[in-house]
Amino acid sequence: MARERNERLAALLLEARWSRAQAASAYNRVSAETLNGEVRENSKVGRSHVSMWVGGTQPTGVAPAILCQALTRRLKREITPEEAGFAASTSPAQGALDWRADPLIALNALGSGVDTDRRRLLADGVYSAAALLLPEEAWWNAMSRPPAENEASTGKRVGRGDVETVRELTLAFSRMDQRRGGGHGRRAVDEYLKHEAHDFLRGRFAGDATRRAMFSASAELAYVSGWMAFDNSEHAVALQRFNTAVKLAARSGDAPLSGHILRAMAHQALDLGFRREALQIAQTSVHGERYAAATPRERALLGVVHARTLAANDFKQQAAKALLRAEDDLAKASDGVREPDRTFFFGEASLAHETACTLRDLGDLQRAVKEFRRSVRTRGAAFRRTHAVTLGYMGAAQIAQGGVEEACATWTNVLDAMEDGIYSGRARQTVIDMRRLMSPYRKRGIPAIGALDARAASYLAQVD
Structure with missing residues (x-):
């Protein structure tokens, strides 16, 4: 039977405008990222596999999840196995991302267990909408209650000095991430989380305030690990780290930090095409004390990502209002309000970058380019990775308006930054997108296109 x-x-x-070979290439990139070299059924495919699947052969092993993830990223919306014409998945929900699971167990599995985390996540499906479901409000309330007396640890005594040590390390790694990208140093963060931070969290605290402070500090360090993984395009790992960070922040009762981590989850979901889920997460990040108890700078960061998710879901008026509110919040940050000494690196340049992305998604490319320029002009030298990403986005908006020479000049600056020691999957993706957007112009004899395309191809060949 045929x-x-x-x-x-x-x-x-x-x-997606993919040939069979291009689809196979995209599949293999997602597979390599997720499996980290582990050989499994259909861990690598060729165009003949894609042709067979189009012909009616049902893919097996990890293939349905990986192909759908590749299509999701390309089309910027979630593609389910059913939508792709595959048999319904019978995989259980992602146990590693179960909100009832103890975050200390997850910490203990980090470091040398990074590959184990990957395999467990993949066994239940790669980054997916199911993994982005958040717990009910009752969960947050229960997590923030002090532990019962019989749950007290008998570990080593933990004081404020230990909390400050974790915070100092968190800031150091966050600064390095901003300069060098998430591909540099994340395993060191995970090793510290697995050993020192894990031991601190199981220790004997001088009081509940110290306990909450240590859980908050460890949550922020777990967040930094997640953000670094996200920046390096290790998306399943990033989601697991964010999940752990949210649990730790909830146990600390630090509502603004919980909002900050949820904001990162929304950002990642939006970048990967999960627009509806991103909006739901962003709305949770600005709900209740997560927004109300935050400082003006924190509120601005939460609000501007909320605006982006609204724009991506075509809620134009709400997005515009959210942008204005974020601008107002940031303006209040200079009124002498003391900000927490942690990883809320958010100022005029960041606001301009996120505003530009929102305007771009609303279709206003002219104003988007203006805001990207403002971001580039005001960003400090300590934020080289984000600077490269901003330039990449700005070049894409310029060429979409027909400014080919202008885009080439902008993208030249991206490669200047990337070749100077930035290890970032997001920044690398801007180079891939750059070549794709230049493709229609390659045969027109434009000197700037030829030179830039050759340089971009050489760069990708060196880092792949």
Whole structure:
């Protein structure tokens, strides 16, 4: 009996403008990121595999999840196995991301267990909408209550000095991430979380205030690990770290920090095409004490990402209002309000970057380019990675308006930054996008296009 052609998959590949070979290449990139070199069924495929799947053969092993993830990233919306014409998945929910699971167990599995985390996440499906479901409000209230007396640890005594040590280390790694990108040093963060931070969290605290402070400090360090993984395009790992960070922050009762971590989760979900889920997470990040108890600078950061998710879901008026509120919040940050000494690196340059992304998603490319320029002009030298990402986005907006020479000049600055020691999957993606956007102009004899395309190709060949 002849197989029935998978018209759903064929239509998705057509929408993505992928040949069979290009689809296989995108699949293999996602597979390499997720499996980290582990060989499993269909861990690497060729164009013949894609042709067979279009022809009606049902993919097996990890193939359905990985192909759907590749399509999701390309099309900027979630593609489920069912939408791709595959049999419904029978995988259980991601146990590693169960909100009932003890975050200290997750910490203990870090470091040398990074690959184990990857395998467990993949076994239940790669980064997906199911993993982005948040707990009910009752969960947050229960987590913030002090532990019962019989749950007290008998570990080593933990004082304020230990809390400050974790905070100092967190700031140091966060600064390094901003300068060098998330591909540099994350395993060192995980090793510290697994050993020292884990021991502190199981220790004997001088009082509940110290306990809460240590859980808050450790949550922020786990967040930094997650952000570094996200920046390095290790998305399943990043989600697991964010999940652990949210749990630790909830146990500390630090509502603004919980909002900060949820904001990062929303940012990641939006970048990967999960627009509806990103909006739900962003709305949770600005709900209740997560927004109300935050400082003006913290509120501005939460608000501007909320604005982006609103724009991505075509809520134009709400997005515009959220942007204005974020601007107002940031303006209040200079009124003598004391800000927490932690990883809220948010100022005019960051606001301009996120505002530009929102305007871009609303279709206002002219104003988006103006805001990208403001971000580039006001960003300090300590934020080289984000500077490169901003330039990449600005070049994309410029070429979309027909400014080819202008875009080439902007993208040249991206490569200057990247070749100077930035290890960032997000920044690298801007180079991939750059080449794709230049593709229609390659045969027009534009000198700037030829020179930049050759340089970008050489760079990617060196880092792949």
